[in-house]
Amino acid sequence: MSASTPRIVELSSPFARFAGRLLVGLGHEVVLVEPPGGAPDRHEDKDAFAHWHAGKRSVTLPLGDSDGLRRLLSTADVLLDGTPDGAGPAAEGLDHLVHVRVTPFGLVGPRSGWQGTDLVVAALGGMLAQVGDPEGPPLHMPENQAEQLAGVNAAIAVLLGLRARRRGPGQLADVSAQACVAAALEAGTLAYLHEDRVPPRPGRVHPLVPHGLFQAADGHVGGGLGGSPRMWDALLDWLCDEGAQADLVEPRWQDPVERKRHQEYVFKVVQDFVGRWPKAEFAERAQARKLPWAAVDLPCELPDNPQLAARDFFTRVGDRTDLGFPFAFPEGRRITALDVAGPGEDQALLDERRPPRPVEVAAPGRGALDGVRVLDLTWVLAGPYCTKVLADHGADVIKVESLTRPDPTRFAPFMHLSRGSHTDPDTNGYFNEVNRNKRSIALDTRTDEGVAVLRDLIAHCDVLVENFSATVMTRLGLGYDELRAINPRLVYVSMSGMGHTGPRAGWVSYADTVSASSGLTGLTGWGPDDVVGVIYGHGDIVAGLQAALATVAALEHRAETGRGQHIDLSQLEAISAHMGTALLTGSRSPAGNTHPRWSPQGVYRCLGADRWLAVSVRSDEEWAALCRVIGRPELAADERLRTADGRRQESALVDGALGGWARGLPADMAAELLQEAGIPAGPVQDGGELVEHDPQLRARGFYVRMEHPAAGAFLHEGVPIRLTGTPGSIRRPAPLLGADTVEVLREVAGLSPERLHQLHEAGVLR
Numbered sequence: 001m002s003a004s005t006p007r008i009v010e011l012s013s014p015f016a017r018f019a020g021r022l023l024v025g026l027g028h029e030v031v032l033v034e035p036p037g038g039a040p041d042r043h044e045d046k047d048a049f050a051h052w053h054a055g056k057r058s059v060t061l062p063l064g065d066s067d068g069l070r071r072l073l074s075t076a077d078v079l080l081d082g083t084p085d086g087a088g089p090a091a092e093g094l095d096h097l098v099h100v101r102v103t104p105f106g107l108v109g110p111r112s113g114w115q116g117t118d119l120v121v122a123a124l125g126g127m128l129a130q131v132g133d134p135e136g137p138p139l140h141m142p143e144n145q146a147e148q149l150a151g152v153n154a155a156i157a158v159l160l161g162l163r164a165r166r167r168g169p170g171q172l173a174d175v176s177a178q179a180c181v182a183a184a185l186e187a188g189t190l191a192y193l194h195e196d197r198v199p200p201r202p203g204r205v206h207p208l209v210p211h212g213l214f215q216a217a218d219g220h221v222g223g224g225l226g227g228s229p230r231m232w233d234a235l236l237d238w239l240c241d242e243g244a245q246a247d248l249v250e251p252r253w254q255d256p257v258e259r260k261r262h263q264e265y266v267f268k269v270v271q272d273f274v275g276r277w278p279k280a281e282f283a284e285r286a287q288a289r290k291l292p293w294a295a296v297d298l299p300c301e302l303p304d305n306p307q308l309a310a311r312d313f314f315t316r317v318g319d320r321t322d323l324g325f326p327f328a329f330p331e332g333r334r335i336t337a338l339d340v341a342g343p344g345e346d347q348a349l350l351d352e353r354r355p356p357r358p359v360e361v362a363a364p365g366r367g368a369l370d371g372v373r374v375l376d377l378t379w380v381l382a383g384p385y386c387t388k389v390l391a392d393h394g395a396d397v398i399k400v401e402s403l404t405r406p407d408p409t410r411f412a413p414f415m416h417l418s419r420g421s422h423t424d425p426d427t428n429g430y431f432n433e434v435n436r437n438k439r440s441i442a443l444d445t446r447t448d449e450g451v452a453v454l455r456d457l458i459a460h461c462d463v464l465v466e467n468f469s470a471t472v473m474t475r476l477g478l479g480y481d482e483l484r485a486i487n488p489r490l491v492y493v494s495m496s497g498m499g500h501t502g503p504r505a506g507w508v509s510y511a512d513t514v515s516a517s518s519g520l521t522g523l524t525g526w527g528p529d530d531v532v533g534v535i536y537g538h539g540d541i542v543a544g545l546q547a548a549l550a551t552v553a554a555l556e557h558r559a560e561t562g563r564g565q566h567i568d569l570s571q572l573e574a575i576s577a578h579m580g581t582a583l584l585t586g587s588r589s590p591a592g593n594t595h596p597r598w599s600p601q602g603v604y605r606c607l608g609a610d611r612w613l614a615v616s617v618r619s620d621e622e623w624a625a626l627c628r629v630i631g632r633p634e635l636a637a638d639e640r641l642r643t644a645d646g647r648r649q650e651s652a653l654v655d656g657a658l659g660g661w662a663r664g665l666p667a668d669m670a671a672e673l674l675q676e677a678g679i680p681a682g683p684v685q686d687g688g689e690l691v692e693h694d695p696q697l698r699a700r701g702f703y704v705r706m707e708h709p710a711a712g713a714f715l716h717e718g719v720p721i722r723l724t725g726t727p728g729s730i731r732r733p734a735p736l737l738g739a740d741t742v743e744v745l746r747e748v749a750g751l752s753p754e755r756l757h758q759l760h761e762a763g764v765l766r
Helices: 017-025 040-044 046-053 066-073 118-125 145-167 177-182 187-195 229-241 256-261 263-274 279-288 299-304 306-310 347-351 382-392 429-434 448-459 480-486 511-518 538-561 571-576 620-629 644-649 651-663 667-676 687-692 695-699 741-747 753-761
Strands: 007-011 029-034 057-060 078-081 098-103 172-176 211-216 219-224 315-317 320-322 373-376 396-401 438-442 463-466 491-494 525-527 565-568 601-605 612-616 681-683 704-708 712-716 721-723
Touching: 007 017, 007 066, 017 029, 017 046, 017 078, 017 145, 029 066, 040 046, 046 320, 057 347, 066 347, 078 145, 098 145, 118 145, 118 177, 118 601, 118 612, 118 681, 145 172, 145 177, 145 538, 145 721, 172 177, 177 695, 187 429, 187 687, 187 712, 211 263, 211 511, 219 263, 219 279, 219 511, 229 256, 229 263, 256 263, 299 306, 306 571, 373 382, 382 396, 382 429, 382 438, 382 463, 382 538, 396 448, 429 712, 438 741, 448 480, 448 741, 463 538, 480 565, 491 538, 511 538, 511 571, 538 565, 538 571, 601 651, 612 651, 612 667, 620 667, 644 651, 651 667, 667 681, 741 753
Parallel strands: 007 029, 007 078, 029 057, 078 098, 098 172, 373 396, 373 463, 396 438, 463 491, 491 565
Antiparallel strands: 172 721, 211 219, 315 320, 601 612, 612 681, 704 712
């Protein structure tokens, strides 16, 4: 490692370990601190340890060795701290240090001391309420998605802290896993804030667009009717070619409102057709017609995906193939192999002399990305979520739209506040949430004059982000070679579904189809014959977060080298990298709400309509405590139930006892009783309950009220990364369409009043 390579000391936990892995992928030096003999999971779950910690260095320190830890931290740039109590005196007074604390519920608030597992945080953060059948229990997503959302946010916090340290001291970052989940629900809370409703769990059908999960001859496929008239026409042509159209050729079905009203019937016709085909063949034939369908693959099938293989996505860990990283970095580098260090293999680091960077005097009141200008060519969710993160932390984000090519969510029929209608481009709550803190310019890039203005803007921006399909920028004459000629220091982040290279670069994708291809959908369900899948935009949000991480990493790389770069982010790779240990362990079947080592773990019905309690029991001691809380001490003495394996074998008895106790209690009360005994538990909260009742989010000021000039005042989802020195914030509402056109083109592109008048007259600035 070079002297300029940041050194991150990791005090690991399930909520911090993914951040460390991502930082290894970025080329940083990550030093894992373990107890003598190695961390327990090094021996208890070797596959998991290898996945999370390959590529990290190892130092062992006795528990409580504050002096040794301080010696190590004096040579470090970052402390990535997942411990419940923090590093304590070892980190005090080290002004150069970026200290990122990652905990289940954050460092302040009435539930800051609550115990949290992935299941419990997913319940309290709102994720669990969004997956599963409406008439059944909420369903846990596989491979610790709540933990991984916390991890990628923590990695972003690390890089924001390092960037802010270029003009000031280190600082503390407080990352609450619950807040990370609550900020990643797509429509989950927004429907409550903007339509005063709580959507039911969607089962296998997308709640907003006509997509879902369909049974193929040998498995499942994800897809649907598409998002445009062209896609419906192409699907109908295919059905007609195969004689499977039923009555869908009748004129009434050309009306999307009619199709939505009778979606169950339309889906039945499509299902009858899909069921004839093997999943892979159906997906390939659909994509040949530019239709957004994908086979539902399991993680063990990912190495056979020609797109992932062609782009060198996978990494060798020892002699085994593991999932790779969300994007190549820096400048197209792929990590093809990593080793697992032995415990204490890098003990010499404790005696190393490595002077920290000098600490500058901070400029008050500036976000970590203050001074960074971002040209935002994104739309819908994945891209705007990325640029929202950048804008929240101080970047000047300029969103490029026009009346001929607005962000489609501006005119979506859902989530318009009562003061507006679905024909008003400025009142859609979905748009206004992910585009706050941005400026909007109206620029028709379908014209030569519009592209010329776009080139002027590119010359004066630090970052360009787009989530078009792979060939759009090249067709505009703005491939990376041309972008680099315009602005050699430009950070260009593309976010296509499959990436710009590879045999499937031209495939059409939505969040649900990317989740299908990644293995996430195939592992979400109750068993091999009962796949439910992930229907909401989790894949879009993961891609957006990873793109934000890539952007800040590229800005840091530019600060060291002077060079910009193209980050060719594939949304498929981004979500595949969130599949944890699934490839190493060969996961082949959904496991519902259970845990491979803990028992019991599940979701139990409570008092009230659709009220549920999530519980994880991680040890035999917690089992004994649970038995006392539920008034069944005899179960703790039952020899059959003394171990997790025994309790799993007697799951009917265990779940019956716990479920019977929970059924007569409000979920909040049941959770509080278990938490008082040190047992991870929490109510399953939907979007309305998060806003109305969650005391932890309220104490942390998570929901922020802001007045919008067209939509009125409403609550926004907050910033989950709390930087104490350079805090992110919601400074301004989402922009009206084109509201900042004149200001931006004068200030940034340097256009004269005469040139602006000419462009207006030509209709380029509509």
